[in-house]
Amino acid sequence: MSLVSSSPSPPPTPEPVAPNRxxxxxxxxxRDAFFACLDAHGIIDSLKGHEVATAxxxxxxxxxxxxxxxxWVEYFKKRRVMEHKKDELMKGxxxxxxxxxxxxxxxxxQQRS
Numbered sequence: 001m002s003l004v005s006s007s008p009s010p011p012p013t014p015e016p017v018a019p020n021r022x023x024x025x026x027x028x029x030x031r032d033a034f035f036a037c038l039d040a041h042g043i044i045d046s047l048k049g050h051e052v053a054t055a056x057x058x059x060x061x062x063x064x065x066x067x068x069x070x071x072w073v074e075y076f077k078k079r080r081v082m083e084h085k086k087d088e089l090m091k092g093x094x095x096x097x098x099x100x101x102x103x104x105x106x107x108x109x110q111q112r113s
Contacts, residue, residue, distance in 0.1 A: 019069070027068035030063045033063065034061055034064040037060045038080075046061070046080075
């Protein structure tokens with residue numbers, strides 16, 4: 001009696017490889033071109049406004065997706081929205097007269113030998 005199955009097992013999935021310097025540079029250039037197009041059309045959130053973003057910047061979005069890992073594309077798009085919200089909050093606070101406080105640097109506790 002044999003416990004070994006005769007059906008072939010699926011091939012192992014390859015380990016993801018980190019992009020090299022030139023791949024990262026191409027990714028960032030494609031991201032910058034896409035974001036410049038969004039800026040030119042007044043689009044902040046290309047995830048929620050996907051149809052509008054695609055209509056105006058579809059070519060740049062495709063290049064962005066082709067040059068960058070999917071997780072990077074999603075991260076950069078979400079970060080763009082977060083940075084915009086942060087900038088708007090800071091502008092609002094400045095208009096209200098808020099003052100930026102400089103906090104002293106904390107030194108980490110020394111490790112005992």
